Amino acid sequence: MDSHKVSLTRRNFLYGSGIALSLPQFEAFAAAESKLPDAPKRFVSIYHPDGVGLPLKADPAWEDWSWFPRGGERDFKLTKVLDVLEPLRSEITIYSGLSHPAARQVHGHSNADQYLTAAATGSHGPYKNSISVDQVIAAHSGDLTRHASLVMSTNGGIGGPRGAQTQSFNREGRPIPALNKPKQIFDMLFVTSGKDAAAKLARSKSALDYLIASTRSLGQELSLRDQRTLQQYLDAVRDTEVKLAKAQKWVDTAPPKVDTANLKLEADPTEARDYFQTMYELIYLAFLSDSTRVATFQLGRENGEGPHDLLSLAVGLGKAHGLTHDVKKPDGWKNLGTYNRYQAEEFGRFVQKLKDTPEPTGQGNMLDNTFAMHGSASSSFHLSRNYPIISAGGKNLGFNNGRWLKFGTGNEDNQVNAGIVTDAGWRGRIEAEELPLAQLFVTILQRLGVETDSFAGYTGTLSRV
């Protein structure tokens, strides 16, 4: 089976699964559908590996190249790493003191897998993950769009256990393969015709017709009481039928036409800026055409050579992972900071574009209806604590930006475990108290309309967000 693209969307599930349907999210969105207001609610998460620079205060580089801002909740000051986001100050929120508790003493290299899932994926032995937050949202609202979600990464595919190359995991905790070729993503979003899908759907429809007929005839032979039990089965088949009809609708509808002026579909990571901007542009176009409302994008993979190194090389730096190791070399902190700054700059460009585009349905701009987050599962040098997270937008969803939100206690100035430069650092004692990042996910889920008070076993939302 063509595993490189199978799970990207519900439609592609259909391609791969014969008459069997892969529409496990059905129940969740059937219930929610009627409640969703007109403006789409969107979620996008960008992940970058290898964390950020956190020099000690005593280090001369601290002034300019420490990732976290200085100051208070509203009057914070950005360092050179993030100052590219200054024009968007009122649209962003920076978080500190958040992490996933189960991973706090696991090497950062193993942790891209759990950034959106909060699962205890550990460091060795058997591997088990759980559903990622984007897929919970996709299960909730994915039926409203042609594609339930868009899953992308620079390296593509799924990666390996504890070396994920995708941010998205399905209900069973299995990785959803990420796409990494702009042309392929574009075709999938805006070109692909539905011939095969149509044939599959027709076959499924015949099977359902058969099952409904034979269930009816079985029902006639049952007692009234047992007929009521069988009714449940019939309802399940009918629900699936409704679902098929919706899938049919997308097959019958031509893909949206989009403006391709800013797309360089042949770009690969060696042309970092073009590639990066094209990937962001594809997310933007997918959102603009309401082809999907959920996207993840993993920039690189933890500890590994690969296409993402070319990104840092292309902006004149060394290989991405090496930058974190070389902070004590001349200009080390600066180089790492520059790479992170570059990432922030591209994220800012994407955010600005959403802000500049009026929401097609009329409620404010696109950014106001989008929660966009950008972060990593390690802060300083492979240390899986105090994740460096920025979010943008979501004003219409209830997010109040322009703030630096410090959570937890004991690390108000982000100096705990700062400045570590050896691989032993990640094992260090836990000295500061942090809050579970999953609580931010619960907040996000609720504001995007998912009725839940917990995620991955963590209950409750984050205050102040």
Place this chain on the structure above:
Amino acid sequence: MRIAVLLVLGNVWALLAADTNLDRPVLEKARELGRERSRFLKETRTKPETNIAVPKANLAFFRERIGPVLKQNCIGCHGPRKSEGRLRVDKLNADLLTGPDVDRWREIYRVLSNSEMPPKDEPAYELADADRGRVVDWLTDELNKASLLRRNNVQHSSFRRMTKYEYDYALQDLLGLPYQLAGRLPPETASEDGFKNSSQMLQMSAMQFQFYREIGLKALKRATVHGARPEPVRYVISMQEEMDNASSGNKAKTFDKNDEDYRKNRTRPHLLHRETGQGIHFSGGNALPRSDAVAGHTPAVSPVVLVMPRSSELKMNLDRFLPDEGTMRVRIRAGRSTTKDTEFASLRLVFSAHTSNDARFSEVISQRDIPVTEPVEQSQFVDFDIPLSDIQRNPFRKLETTFPRRDEFLHIRNVSNAKNQEEEPLSVLVDYIEIIAPFYEQWPPKTHTRIFFESENASDEEVYGREVLAKFARRAWRRAITSQEVDRLMALFARYRPEFATFEEAMLEVLATVLAAPEFLYLTQKASADHLDAPATIRDVELASRLSFFLWSSIPDDELLGLAAQEQLKEPKVLAAQVKRMLADPRSRRFSENFVQQWLGLDALNSVTHITDKALRRAVQEEPIAFFTEVLEHDRSVMDFVHSDYAVINERLAAHYQIPGVYGPHFRKVPIAVAANRGGILAGAGVLAMNSDGKDSNPLKRGVWMLERFLHDPPPPPPADVPEVDLTDPEILKMTLKERIADHRNKPACASCHARIDPWGIAFENYDALGVYRTHVNEKLVDANSQLFNNQELAGMNGLKRYLLMDRQDQFASALVHKMTAYALGRPLSFADHAAINGITVQFRKRGDRLGDLVRLIIGSELFHAK
């Protein structure tokens, strides 16, 4: 006569009190005497009337004692004058069983038991403790009766869908695939009785329906093949060759078996020439597929072996050449270095990859460890079959580039109890290993020909298609298939056929639909056409399914279906012979496993975190199942579940129980002394550990468990918002656990429930959170003496067992009959079933309480044959 018996009993109680050293004869004696007390044994009617009266509201007590208290203390604010919270206590119907106000009463129960009402600032309405206690007690009883009535008044049907585990076994048996197939389905919720196969709990949703369809098609595709036999990849690891390679370099560090320092070397895996005594360390290497190797070839036994001491492993890098799918057969020729009967060794397979720094995984891939039993001179092949598509593979194995790393590792591990300090500890000696993938016993495989069998009509798609469908649907739907049904399926096939290149591919799509149909997924019982709701007996084919789902957790086999088709299955002799056959079949292990797990609620062990030793965890999970199997196989009395003078344990558990002389990982019956403080189900570490809170025992949990699972007398559910025991109160912190519980129990609002629960749990206090026997906690003597609410004294575990055997045999027997019948029928029992349950219990007790008899009596009962 009656008086005489009582006198004897009186003497026994004196004896019990006087000398606890005589526990063993006392427990045996208690069992004999307790049996004589059975009212079931005195029953002469074949169909005794139910003595479980349908509960009635206690209105007289309300009028006399409760009403006046409420009038005095509540009506002031919740009456005609004022009705705070829109509650008028004077208007409530005091019949909680049939009246409309049960929800309001529940609220009153809550505020009274939590002392929230009457309000503290209303001294005029202050409620005396005794009055509060009396109202709460009355409400407890009435609410409990109301819930009992609600549960038991509804007649449930046995018409239900398969559980997740039944569906999995059914697919495995139908297709001949020995692997778990349905792991993706959501787990089942247990009923109030604890059973997952209970009809009213087994719902169906669109999501589930879609999973069924996907899993079915996927399993069918695994069972069938197309095209020519694929050329397998073959690895051969010959220890002779490895020895030649390892010792060829000039840096090779060889040693001699006869040297002084061999003791040092022998604890690590090494290659050894058994004739020359030359050895060299070796724990793994690289292997590449060999085109010259012949699968299944058995070379002569080599004098060069890999010596694998206890816990060591051989780790072979198989690079990236294993196929994506199919079975990997791993053949390991292995023997034992010594034959001491106290030492055991088994082989286990682990699969791993290390794709980049800190991105690694490893997992055990063999379903069970396979023992190495023969001495090295008679080395035997140990064969493992691993489904390659089910295990975690290295996702990078197909990369063009070399990073992340693409290779995959197979580890062969010696799991053993050998004592390395012994003069000559047991090692596993391996001389030859072969890995073949995909491995096929024959081509096309049996799983394929079960579906696409040979037929002279094979070339005629229309005729052959009908043959294939009729045969498959008969087994899947467990009944004869009409030609109209085949017509309908063939119509579906005709629609699919043009879209597929081959007959088989199109047919699999139709077969997947057969597996998504309710006739497969549900245990049906068809009504007779004329009176739809009349109670009647099920037909032979339905009996075949009911039997097989009871004893095999799966679909009937051809023999059962054949007898049912000839309408012979209901013949008592035929039925008895089939039950005997079914219990002797390995599939009956599923009955022991699923019934015991659900009856005792062993799922709770999955959430226990304080058992950190994996072998111990597995052992405590297995013990009750092994014990039940022992009692079933030897048709022993179920009173052995209360107490037995034997335990069914393995070496790990024996060590936990400090019982000497038990070696090896297998479970077996071991005679034990009373001083071992074990025997029966109650003193098993699993039950004790899962009813603990991680740090310490939990008498409340153990008491509730005892009542719910063992005696089938569930206590009322805890009230909402129970006040927590205040652990910040220094006075409370100073107390022992038992004192704390007593303190809580003494609160009038809590007393009535806890008096029924706690004493049972306190009797277990000599066992800690891991089920280890103890006499002291924090240097204080453990006090496991308690008093039941009927003033019966229980002195620890032996006192509890004694009491159960003397006074509660009937209750336990009846509880077990109830539990097993509910499981056998796949539905909750109701008041209407009690007479039948009593009837079974009478016969069961009269025949001597034997477990096998219980199974047979249930299967022979009217209930089992009724719709």
